[in-house]
Amino acid sequence: MLDKLGGGLRKALHKLASSVFVDKKVVEDVIKQIKRTLLEADVNLELVNELCEKVRKKASEKVPGIEKKEQIIKLIHDELVNILGAKSFKLEIDRKKKPYKIMLIGLYGTGKTTTTVKLAFYYSKRNYKVCVLGLDTHRQAAPEQLEQLAKKANVACFVDKEEKNALSVWKKFSDKLKKYDIVFIDTAGRDTLSKGLINELKTLNKVINPEKTFLVISADIGKAASRLAKGFSQACKIDGIIVTKLDGTAKAGGALSSCKEAKANVVFITTGEKLYDIESFDATSFVSRLLGLGDLKALVEKARLAFEEKERKKLEKRLKAETFTLDDLYEQIKAMQKIGPLSKIAEMIPGFSFLTSRASKLFDVQEEKLKRWKYAIDSMTKEERENPEMINASRLARISKGSAVSAGEIRELLKQYKIMKQFISETNLEQGIDQRTLQKLAKKFGKKLFLH
Secondary structure, three states: OOHHHHHHHHHHHHHHHHHOOOOHHHHHHHHHHHHHOOOOOOOOOHHHHHHHHHHHHHHOOOOOOOOHHHHHHHHHHHHHHHHHOOOOOOOOOOOOOOEEEEEEEEEOOHHHHHHHHHHHHHOOOOOOOOOEEEEEEOOOOOOHHHHHHHHHOOOEEEEEOOOOHHHHHHHOOOOOHHOOOOEEEEEEEOOOHHHHHHHHHHHHHHOOOOOOEEEEHHHHHHOOOHHHHHHHHOEEEEEEOEOOOOOOOOHHHHHOOOOHHOOEEEEEOOOOOOOOOEEEEOOOHHHHHHHOOOOOOHHHHHHHHHHHHHHHHHHHHHHOOOOOOHHHHHHHHHHHHHHHHHHHHHOOOOHHHHHHHOOHHHHHHHHHHHHHHHHHHHHOOHHHHHHHHHHHHHHHHHHHHHHOOOOHHHHHHHHHHHHHHHHHHHHOOOOOOOOOHHHHHHHHHHHHOOEE
């Protein structure tokens, strides 16, 4: 979905950027391309027309000190952000008041149960004591599914597989929930927004009185998202929308822009089945990614979920001491594979986005290469992994034979290791890396790190 929507928008901006003169015709061509792309993505026609009219009107205004191209690109960026909800979501929790209750609502098939656990996993990685509560007493497999997923995420789970009344389940566990910072509540769905579902949600909302209620909408719902968001908002106040299944081929524009009807912002998006395939939604960052300008915030979030807290602190300590070894490189390879394909990682890095359109095949080759590098490192001794400089011709031949990886590929691995070690030595890890510094490093090391 992101490839198609982002590709269409980037095509429009490329036309603008490659024009020698930005006249009325160029502006209209760009607007036409954006309109077509957004409508194909199921974004509401009224919103699209509103955006196009604003761009058309403001593009004719002169802004001193800013190039016309830059002015229009910023206009398009800002108006897209406005459609998706300019206000970013941040959970403010009073730890003295326990538990902070977050209730998830939605129809069947939206990924509500999976999302409940993903949210719990997300906040458990941010040092909150969390648990999940199953109030879906309609779908027979729901309690079992929630329990299994919670076990995988290593978070506490409260379900009653026999009870058929959601309020009774809530009353049964309400005292036990008080020792947790946040409780994520999975509620029942229906095939449609029926009267029975609305009445049940009204009752639960009144008794539980959650601090936040999130509506879960699947990316493949299309134009029906607006009507659905409006219907749910009549049952109870919607504090945020979670859009799921953004990794598929769904158009998703309807789901993403449904916040206008619910009078709530998109707060999270999910992009896969794995626990760490969730990210907090920031419209500015998201639009930047769509337009090929990178999304560093999302990359940092994904990296945080991929690395275990203990392993991350251990690696940070070693990096600061500049004692980077092949074991550390091995752990980074594993973490990168959790985050996603290299092409998707590159999309999020400012300054790297240009690589995704020109070198997708090379990224696929590098992806396979990473797997083989892991085999090679597995065949090394502990001493060799900690001190790769000692690997001579005879050791290289032994490692190659043991791992079924060619000597040339192992030399390439060692070359990559040296480049990364140099990268670390030139990076001030104590001060951290801001976006400008990252762009400079990307320019210097980018092709070496990914495509040497």
